Amino acid sequence: AQTVTQSQPEMSVQEAETVTLSCTYDTSESDYYLFWYKQPPSRQMILVIRQEAYKQQNATENRFSVNFQKAAKSFSLKISDSQLGDAAMYFCAYRSYTLTQGGSEKLVFGKGTKLTVNP
């Protein structure tokens, strides 16, 4: 079974600075998807960025980018020019490329990293 590990329960960053959140995963599959979700105090889960394992190029979305190291099974999230609105829990998640038994696209989540942004 796949597992996702986020080793930093909490992180803090100064406004306008850059912060990197770590994520490692364990899998025997060669093709899969990785996601970062943001959960602000409102509790709503919001997709930040996704990466297909078969793509060598790291995904970027505005101020958010990832460093995907497939051999090391590492998937870190970099937030540039941090803003107060970036304060949230961030969850790393894994999904198999192929449908699981039963046809599901199940996500496996890490335990999350709480990001605080200081003004």
Add this chain to the structure above:
Amino acid sequence: NAGVTQTPKFQVLKTGQSMTLQCAQDMNHNSMYWYRQDPGMGLRLIYYSASEGTTDKGEVPNGYNVSRLNKREFSLRLESAAPSQTSVYFCASSEGGGGGAEQYFGPGTRLTVT
């Protein structure tokens, strides 16, 4: 377009009581999911429905039942609530059928069992 909606938003139950959490999506998605979120544990899958008419157990199914009422609706039932079921419950949906489509989440239900 409301996305994924959940009712209720908050609920307090006594041990042994039963209740049903409702979830509906208006995106014509095939797959739907129920997760629970506990402090320090991330989200864990309880049950899922890959398509209308099918349901399967996830990682933590004990104490729960589900019904995929139609393509839009997927309910989660606690037959005899226990304090260990105190949690925040999220419903999610996705297109299904493979591919990298994201899961869309509802706003969550905070359940307290006393």
